[in-house]
Amino acid sequence: MPTLTKPTFRQLLLLAFVLAAALLSATSLRALSILEQTAVQSRSLSDAAVRQTEAVERLNERTQLFERSLRQFLVLDDASFLLRARQSHQDATEAVQWLAANAGGDAALATSLRDWTRLGETVGAALGRDLLRDRGLQATVFEQIVRLRSLNEQIAQESRHELERRNDALLDELDRERRNIAVMVAVAIGAAALIALALAGWLARPLAQIEAAIHRLGEGRLEAPIAVRRGPADLRRLGVQLDWLRLRLAELDADKARFVSHVSHELKTPLASLREGVALLEDEVPGVLNTGQREVVDILANNVAALQRQIEDLLRYHAMHFSARALVRVPIDLQALIASVIEAQRLQWQALALTVGVEGGAPAFDGDADKLGAVIGNLLSNAIRFSPRGGAIRFVLARTDGATMLDCIDQGPGVADADAARIFQPFVQGERQPGGARRGSGLGLSIVSEYLAAHGGRIVLLPSAKGAHFRIELPDESTETT
Structure with a gap:
């Protein structure tokens, strides 16, 4: 036997599984990585939004507290209010500095923060005891405070716009990554499908050769050698073993x-x-x-x-x-075939004054006409042998999903319950034999069973109040198993 160096079916199957698993695993890991990055960015953006919102709110609060403390200082001439105003001004300035350092990505927001810083420095420089005596300076400071409140509103609005922009950017990034994942999944599925198709193509021809070889062996056609020339090593070894089996069957x-x-x-x-x-x-x-x-x-x-x-x-x-295994299939009109068999045995059933007829109908069936004719002939001769004088024999054709049914019904003594399970075995004769008739060999029904099995069909004995009722089931060729 030549050395077979090609990969085996198991190895190919394992390789295909590993490749498909690797592709899907890589895609899954990439998707998990993207989702993790997106989650981190989303959490970071959420935290930044919270801190930025808090800074804007603190800026507004400190600005209001600064203005209120400054007015109280001017009315009450209490230095503690001036100290509180300076502290509020310092807190507001620090909030602006934090926003400039952490939320200044937007150009308009950055400009507003710089304007606030410059104006805040001017206001801070004016905070002192001289502010009590200089009415003009007081008017200027409060005008600047009004401008600071206006800048606060502008900063708050531009801060919201900045957060929305960053959120939109994150959503765009997420959508882009989603499309990338979809492409990766499609590529992985396509690659897995190509691997499966390649494996199927690699296996299709040797499997078809093996199937055809087994079919030939089942039909008894043992003359053609069996060889699987392409495919995995174990399937080629199977071809060698089938050829050995063919030779052994031929010898037997x-x-x-x-x-x-x-x-x-x-x-x-x-x-x-x-x-x-x-x-x-x-x-x-x-x-x-x-x-x-x-x-x-x-x-x-x-x-x-x-x-x-x-x-x-x-x-x-x-x-x-042995001939039952070799079929020559041709389209058969079963009604015409039954009628020809009945005509061929006309002398036998007319001698007993029997009535033989065909009922129902069925479309043409692809089968071996000689062997199906022998099946019907055996059933008819068996029914004639057991029928009483003047009795009737009926053949009933019917069609069901995927199969053709043929019933043979006579009015003889029927089959004893003890014989029903073994009536289709070779050399078995039932205990209910017609009086005065020559006993048969017990081979007729076994031959019928052999021929029907070769067609993928079967014969069964159905319960009957009087006589014997045999049913033949012939599946369509497309639904047969070889």
């Missing part, structure tokens, strides 16, 4: 054929001598026979004829058993 078939041929020859030769001897006795060649001798000769003649029939039935069953 040859051995069986030789055995049957030898047995038939060994049995027929002495049987022919017995028949010739009995014929000589019947013709009274050795001498005139008395009544007792004539009875003995009749017994011998009947048993020799029965033995010859048994041998011929056995040989015929052997030939049918």
Whole structure:
């Protein structure tokens, strides 16, 4: 056997799984990384928004407190109010500095913060005892405070705009990453599909070869060698093993054929001598026979004829058993086939004054006409043999989903319950035999079962109040399993 160095089916399957898992894992890890980064950015933006909002609110509060403390100082001439005003001014200035350092990305906001810083320095420089005596300076300071309040509103509005801009930027980034993840997932799925298609393409041809080889083996066509030339190493080894099985089956078939041929020859030769001897006795060649001798000769003649029939039935069953596996499928009109079989056995059923008919209908069926004809012929001859004089035999055709049904119904004694489970086995004869008729070989129904099994069908015995009711089920070729 040549060394097979190609990868095995297991190795290919494992490789495909690893590649697909690696692609999907990489995509998943990338998606998790992006989601983590987005979550971090979102938390950072949320914290910054909270701190920036707090700074803007603190700026407004300190500005209001500064103005109120300054007015109280001018009215009450209390230095503590001036100290409080200076502290409020310092807190407001620090809030502006924090906003300039942490939220100055927007140009308009940065400009407003610089304006506030310059104006705040001017106001801070004017805070002193001279402010009590200089009315003009007081008017100037409060005008500047009004401007500071206006700048506060402007800073608050521009701060909101800055937060909205940063939030929109984050959403845009998230949407861009979402599209990237979608592309990565699509690429991963496409790559996995390509890997699956490549593996399927690599395996399709050898699997089809193996399936065809098994089908040929099942039909008994053993002449063509089996070889799987492409594909994984283990499937090629399977092809080698199937070819070994083909050779072994061919040897067994040859051995069986030789055995049957030898047995038939060994049995027929002495049987022919017995028949010739009995014929000589019947013709009274050795001498005139008395009544007792004539009875003995009749017994011998009947048993020799029965033995010859048994041998011929056995040989015929052997030939049918092997021919059942080889089918020649053609479209068959089952109604016409049943009618031709009924016509071929007209003399037998007319001799018993039987009525034989076909009911129902079904579309054409793809099957082996000779073998299905033998099936119907066996059922009909069996029904004729067991039917009472003047009885009726019915064939009923019907169609169901995916199968064709054929019922054969007679008015004979039927099948005993004890025989129902084994009636389709070779050489089994039921206990209810017609009186005065020659007993059969018990092979007819087993041959029917063999031929139907080759078509993927079956025959069953259905319960019946009177007579025997056999049903044949023939599946469509597309639904058969080989």
